[in-house]
Amino acid sequence: MIFHVVKKELQETLRDGRFKISAAIVFVLLVVSLILTFNQYQYNNAQYIEAQKNERSLWEEQGEKNPHSAAHYGSYVFKPKSPLSLIDQGVEKYTGISIFLEAHNRNEAQFSNASDQTALSRFGELTPSFILLYILPLILILIGYDAYTKELEKGTFAILKSQGISNTKLLFGKWLSVLIPIVTITTLLFLFGGLILSNTSDIGVFNWEALGVLYIVYLIYYLILTNIVLFISLVTKKSGVALVSSLVFWVLACFITPKIASNIADSKYPYPTNQEFSKRVAEDRKKGLDGHNPWSEEAKKLEEEVLRKYNVDSVHKLPFNYSAYRMQKGEEYQAKVYAKHYSWLDEQAQKQENVYKSTSMISPFLPTRFLSMVISRTDYQSHRDFSEKAETYRVKTQEFLNGLTEKNSRYGERYVASANAWKKLPKFEYTPPPFSQILNSNTPMMLILIVWFAVTGAVLFFINKNH
Amino acid sequence: MIITRDLTKKYGDFTALNKLNLKVNEGEIFCLLGANGAGKSTTINLLLNFIAPSSGKAFINGLNVTDNARETKAFLTYIPENLMLYPTLTAIENLDYFLGIGGKNFSKKELEFFLHEAGLQQEAFHKRVQFFSKGMRQKVGIALAIAKDANVLLLDEPTSGLDPKSSNEFGELLLKMKKNGVAILMATHDIFRAKEIGTHIGIMKQGQLKYNFSCNDKSLQEIENLYLETMSLKDNLL
Numbered sequence: 001m002i003f004h005v006v007k008k009e010l011q012e013t014l015r016d017g018r019f020k021i022s023a024a025i026v027f028v029l030l031v032v033s034l035i036l037t038f039n040q041y042q043y044n045n046a047q048y049i050e051a052q053k054n055e056r057s058l059w060e061e062q063g064e065k066n067p068h069s070a071a072h073y074g075s076y077v078f079k080p081k082s083p084l085s086l087i088d089q090g091v092e093k094y095t096g097i098s099i100f101l102e103a104h105n106r107n108e109a110q111f112s113n114a115s116d117q118t119a120l121s122r123f124g125e126l127t128p129s130f131i132l133l134y135i136l137p138l139i140l141i142l143i144g145y146d147a148y149t150k151e152l153e154k155g156t157f158a159i160l161k162s163q164g165i166s167n168t169k170l171l172f173g174k175w176l177s178v179l180i181p182i183v184t185i186t187t188l189l190f191l192f193g194g195l196i197l198s199n200t201s202d203i204g205v206f207n208w209e210a211l212g213v214l215y216i217v218y219l220i221y222y223l224i225l226t227n228i229v230l231f232i233s234l235v236t237k238k239s240g241v242a243l244v245s246s247l248v249f250w251v252l253a254c255f256i257t258p259k260i261a262s263n264i265a266d267s268k269y270p271y272p273t274n275q276e277f278s279k280r281v282a283e284d285r286k287k288g289l290d291g292h293n294p295w296s297e298e299a300k301k302l303e304e305e306v307l308r309k310y311n312v313d314s315v316h317k318l319p320f321n322y323s324a325y326r327m328q329k330g331e332e333y334q335a336k337v338y339a340k341h342y343s344w345l346d347e348q349a350q351k352q353e354n355v356y357k358s359t360s361m362i363s364p365f366l367p368t369r370f371l372s373m374v375i376s377r378t379d380y381q382s383h384r385d386f387s388e389k390a391e392t393y394r395v396k397t398q399e400f401l402n403g404l405t406e407k408n409s410r411y412g413e414r415y416v417a418s419a420n421a422w423k424k425l426p427k428f429e430y431t432p433p434p435f436s437q438i439l440n441s442n443t444p445m446m447l448i449l450i451v452w453f454a455v456t457g458a459v460l461f462f463i464n465k466n467h
Numbered sequence: 468m469i470i471t472r473d474l475t476k477k478y479g480d481f482t483a484l485n486k487l488n489l490k491v492n493e494g495e496i497f498c499l500l501g502a503n504g505a506g507k508s509t510t511i512n513l514l515l516n517f518i519a520p521s522s523g524k525a526f527i528n529g530l531n532v533t534d535n536a537r538e539t540k541a542f543l544t545y546i547p548e549n550l551m552l553y554p555t556l557t558a559i560e561n562l563d564y565f566l567g568i569g570g571k572n573f574s575k576k577e578l579e580f581f582l583h584e585a586g587l588q589q590e591a592f593h594k595r596v597q598f599f600s601k602g603m604r605q606k607v608g609i610a611l612a613i614a615k616d617a618n619v620l621l622l623d624e625p626t627s628g629l630d631p632k633s634s635n636e637f638g639e640l641l642l643k644m645k646k647n648g649v650a651i652l653m654a655t656h657d658i659f660r661a662k663e664i665g666t667h668i669g670i671m672k673q674g675q676l677k678y679n680f681s682c683n684d685k686s687l688q689e690i691e692n693l694y695l696e697t698m699s700l701k702d703n704l705l
Contacts (some may be wrong), residue, residue: 004567009557015555155551159608162515163569164540170568 001165005173010180014145025179025257026131026139030189033126036084048078048097060422067401067417068327074102077393077428079109079386082377083197083206084335087214088129090378099387101394102292103401104331106338108274117342128189129372132218133365134254137225138290141246144178144229146239153239169466171230183219190215195456210435214375220449221368227456234463257363264359270442276342284337291330294323302329315411324405324415331398338391349380357445364452367445374442377432386430391429400425468491468652469514469619476509476674483509486523489652491589491667493618496641496651498661499501500683500690501671502698503683506683507654511621514652515545516668527619539560539637541569543619544612548627550604558582558607565611574613584634585610602633607638620644622653626660657695662687672697 002467013019013105059075076098085092096109151157160170167298197206229246236242289298303315306322315322373379409415438445469491477483484506489496501505513519514525517538525532527539543601552561559578566573571656573581582592585606596604612620620641634657641651641664655661661668662682670678670693677695685693 001568001570004564007567008560008564009551012553012555121658154554155547155549156553157552158515158517158547159545159565160568161517162540162543162545163565164537165568166537238469 001169002173002176005170006166007179009147009174009177012268013177013181019139019181020145022139022142022186026135027185027188029126030128030131030185031192033128033131034086034189034193034196037089037127041081041086044201045081048080049352051076051098052078056427059260059425061419062422063419064416066415067404067421068103068324068384069422070417070422071103071398071401074100075397076100077390077430079383080430082382082432084210084214084376085378086128086193086197087211088372088378089127090129090373090376091380091383092378095380095383096381099390101390101397103398104334104392104396106335106342109383120197128193129376132186132189133221133369133372134223136185137250137254140178140182140225141229141243141250143175143181144226145243147230147231149180149236149239149242150234152237167464168461169467171460174449175226175230179222182222182226183249186215186218186222188274194215207435210375213435213439214372216447217368217371217375217449218455221364224449224452224456227453228351230461231456231463232348234460234467253363256357256465258366260437261356261359261363261366265355268355269276269348269351271345271348271352281337281341284340285334288337289326289330291327291372294326298333299326302326316409320406321409321413321415324402328399328402328406329394331402335391335395335398342388342391346384349384349447353380357448360445360448364449367449367452371442371445371449374438374445377438382432385433389430390428397425468498468526468528469540470526470627471514471523472526473524474510474513475521475522476506476513476518476599477521477524482674484513485677489601489676489679491619491650491652493648493650495646495666496645496653496664497667497669498665499652499654499656499669499671500656500661500697501696504691505671505697506674507671508623509656510630510671511545511623511652512568514621515540515543520586528529541615542615542617543617544608546605546608546612546623546625548624549601550608550625552596552599552604552607555595557593557595558587558599558603558610558645559592561607562610562614566614569615571615581610581614582607584613597654600633602637604631605637606640607628609637609644613660616696618649620649622651622655625653626655626657634660647658658691659687662690670694672696 055076055078062070062073065073078094078098078287099109100107142311146153151160194211197211198208227247232245232249235244242419289302290296293299294303301464303326306312306325307315308317312318318325356366356370360370362404368380374381404417404421405415408417469489470495471487473488473681473698474487474489475482477581487506487510489497489510499510501507513520514527514532515560516532516539519533528542530539530603544601552558553564556564559575559582562582563573566578579592583589585608587610588601589607591599591603596607599607608625611617622641626637629637641653645651645666647665653665665682667671667679668679668690669676677697
């Protein structure tokens with residue numbers, strides 16, 4: 001029975017000129033978006049590999065130099081592209097791809113793709129996630145909005161019901177027939193994407209498991225939308241009303257709710273401006289030790305402590321270079337100041353995210369959007385993880401450089417490190433958190449999505465039973 | 468066999484059908500006449516279990532339609548006044564679909580045979596039904612009854628709007644089914660067709676079966692007089 005309903009519904013859908021045209025357009029768009037994103041990905045990845053190599057050789061080939069000059073010379077670290085950014089680019093375009101590491105300062109990531117582009121890029125890009133999140137739901141609406149209303153309008157409902165088919169079987173058949181075209185397109189896209197990623201070298205840490213979970217997230221999203229579209233078709237009597245209602249839901253779920261969510265999050269937990277943030281950091285830095293200023297109160301206090309500890313009356317008599325020691329202590333204090341302010345920023349971001357997550361209960365788009373970025377590792381948290389690991393590396397680099405001067409010279413001497421010294425600094429290797437950790441920390445979002453499916457499914461089943 | 472016992476349907480204070488007692492045996496065509504709103508379609512909807520009775524019972528082949536809604540549908544075919552099919556599907560595909568959802572599967576040859584038996588021209592078998600006339604669509608309905616081997620046929624004004632030739636062809640199909648032992652209940656306004664093909668005629672008025680007689684017992688003129696009597700303005704206003 002269900003097979004016959006599915007077969008007939010699909011026959012009708014496939015013979016519908018509107019569906020043929022729109023499905024063909026969507027399929028072409030998907031392929032084009034995948035190719036465009038892949039080309040961009042390959043270009044960025046090649047640039048990343050080359051820049052990383054060049055940057056390291058620039059660092060290693062500095063020649064003989066004072067380590068603190070090398071610390072100010074600095075170096076760049078580059079954020080590797082996540083393989084699944086092929087599907088969802090998330091916030092990557094806006095967060096910047098490189099961080100300049102130098103003495104005393106923690107810098108934000110810079111050189112985002114968006115900053116290099118024209119104002120036109122603000123209109124959005126054709127990416128697979130855009131099509132998966134916004135366009136495929138439209139096709140789903142186009143297929144399913146009149147699933148029940150057409151039976152009433154064409155007068156086929158009476159003869160259909162006189163054949164003795166149960167409401168549940170009819171619903172299940174219609175449900176499957178709405179889903180099958182969407183799932184087919186999605187499956188093809190993910191398979192195609194997976195094949196590209198698994199057959200391309202220098203692609204980073206790609207695993208089918210993450211792609212599979214991302215695929216499941218989108219499938220649940222479509223299951224929820226199918227429930228909602230069929231529910232609307234079931235409770236309305238006219239196809240026109242069903243179509244408009246479904247489109248209104250689409251606009252509310254995909255455009256209005258995310259805007260409302262981000263506005264609420266922003267107004268409740270505002271982010272400081274760059275200037276404001278820098279001012280706060282500068283104020284705190286002033287309160288503590290500055291490695292370059294030996295006359296400050298904090299520097300005097302440190303000097304006294306060290307002299308007392310080593311039981312000497314002059315820094316000249318210390319078994320290490322006190323200037324480098326002070327520089328390192330200054331670095332440590334500044335790192336603490338940055339850690340304090342950045343952790344406050346993280347808290348704000350976390351609070352904003354929590355607001356965003358709580359609004360996920362009013363639109364299935366939100367948890368899907370969120371999970372899609374998280375699994376693709378293109379969300380803000382992934383960026384922060386990279387930023388934090390870069391900062392840890394910066395602190396260790398300063399420790400290494402100050403240590404060179406501290407151990408190899410005495411106070412008042414100008415130390416010049418050998419040309420080989422720079423190679424001893426370990427390379428920056430960014431390892432993103434394991435996928436299982438990402439999945440575990442986002443279980444609530446997954447549950448929200450499942451609750452959406454369960455609730456919409458239960459409502460649809462109940463309404464259908466009493467229809 | 469169709470049986471109703473004191474079958475009643477009320478909508479608030481309004482009684483759409485009042486204690487209808489009816490019996491249609493195998494090989495009989497019972498024609499229900501009556502003005503619009505007399506209760507003909509309500510009777511059919513109750514037999515199809517599309518609506519629940521307020522009181523009384525209806526049986527198809529001995530099974531109570533309320534308790535055995537799905538089982539009774541396996542024995543019957545329903546052809547409404549304007550049988551609508553899925554326009555983008557062919558006649559064969561429509562037939563295959565309706566039979567399939569009723570749990571019956573047939574080969575393409577068998578489906579073609581049923582359509583042929585129902586009198587549909589062969590060249591129409593594989594054509595989309597969007598351009599079919601009402602008569603052609605009714606034939607697909609009859610093919611459905613043949614294929615289901617239905618022993619109960621419920622028809623709701625099936626000949627209204629048909630041209631005389633199609634109406635005549637449809638009448639002949641019903642006679643053929645009657646010969647095959649099908650119990651047919653037909654709601655109609657067509658007194659001439661009822662007299663011609665019916666075995667029994669019932670005339671309804673304001674939800675009640677006013678007259679129930681064998682077609683052989685009354686002339687066409689007498690039937691017409693009784694029908695017009697039930698349609699009198701005075702009575703209808705009461």
